Amino acid sequence: MVKRGYHHGNLRQALVDAALDLIREKGPTGFTLSEAAKQAGVTPAAVYRHFEGREDLIAEAARQGYEIFADLMQYAYDKGQPSALAAFEATGRAYLAFARRYPGHYIAMFESGISVNRNPDLAAVARRAWTVLEKSAGDLSRHIPPEKRPPASMVSAHIWALSHGVVELFARNSPGSQSPFPPEDLLESGIGVYLRGLGLIPPDA
Amino acid sequence: MVKRGYHHGNLRQALVDAALDLIREKGPTGFTLSEAAKQAGVTPAAVYRHFEGREDLIAEAARQGYEIFADLMQYAYDKGQPSALAAFEATGRAYLAFARRYPGHYIAMFESGISVNRNPDLAAVARRAWTVLEKSAGDLSRHIPPEKRPPASMVSAHIWALSHGVVELFARNSPGSQSPFPPEDLLESGIGVYLRGLGLIPPDA
């Protein structure tokens, strides 16, 4: 990672890292290619040896984020086994944990405005992350009597939406940050109520 | 609203309207003061007769959004009376309806990065909107036995987060837009499950 002499050694990744830093600090708007280059100790023009341009660099940052994200989700899912419930709750927590631990990635993925369909790699890895959550919801569904069982994809959409909403509103300097509850508690309790609503947790537990 | 001659007549509002249009079309990033001025048929410099600058213009757009938003929430709440449940569900739906009908305002409020604490007017009206939801959640809480009753502010935070997540992920060109469910259904069913979880709707209804 240390730059020595004319050749950088690992400029591509250094640029991604710089981009992630800048995106975290200044938001996706504040991020500039030139500044990322500067932070990597290199001329703006050098960026074009590794990326097609500004957008492409952001997309790569997002892609790496999805990669980490999918791994974390998978890990949480596995760790919760063999309990479908434990696995499901763990994936929910993993969402928030990811947003907390990798804010730059999170912003690049969800707030930078880049489309997941921008390139196939990005689409594939996003799909992988999404699939874990859906699988987890599917496992859970099987414990609900078929006639009152909502589609697994709907359950996962609910939890994704709740998690995302908690992150956006309560885990940032956003409108809801004056809330008296830590985001983790908010998500935990919200998922708890939701699971009761599905009949998966006894009503008075 | 028609510009005639040298003086515009209602430039201040025309600029806000132009800003809302541009924010909706191009996102908060794509919005520029110059373009808003142009769209209002005026020189960029004229903007400074009415606003302190770019940020101030966005803040005013957001403020007007919160005003409409608070009114809609209040209206939904009133309309649901005297049923606490109906009122609560109506406010949830109002959230999504607002996001759909006033996308420019919504983006200015929640995605432009401006802080609600930027000026007192903005903070006050945001507080007003938030208060309606909290009151609605409070009414609802009273139907839950005290010992298993979550704080009203927590319930409202859950619903806000769920609503916001649904909007961000499923009602835009965002990552989740490939979902097979319309956002309205997603929110409706999510709130339904949640209310069952609170014991406010019979388990098998």
Place this chain on the structure above:
DNA sequence: TGTACATCAGTGAACGCGCGTTCACTGATGTAC
């Protein structure tokens, strides 16, 4: 081991652009008498 050469990753200067903002100005409006 030494040399020639192809390949590659960087430089640095230059570009055109549109941005937000400032300034002295001027045209239009409204009011006092």
Place this chain on the structure above:
DNA sequence: TGTACATCAGTGAACGCGCGTTCACTGATGTAC
């Protein structure tokens, strides 16, 4: 009703800036013989 004048809302030119991108270039690296 007409005139003088203050006030106000716009103009238009100019600014400095940093941006993303291009281009011909050059220094470093690695490989064939």
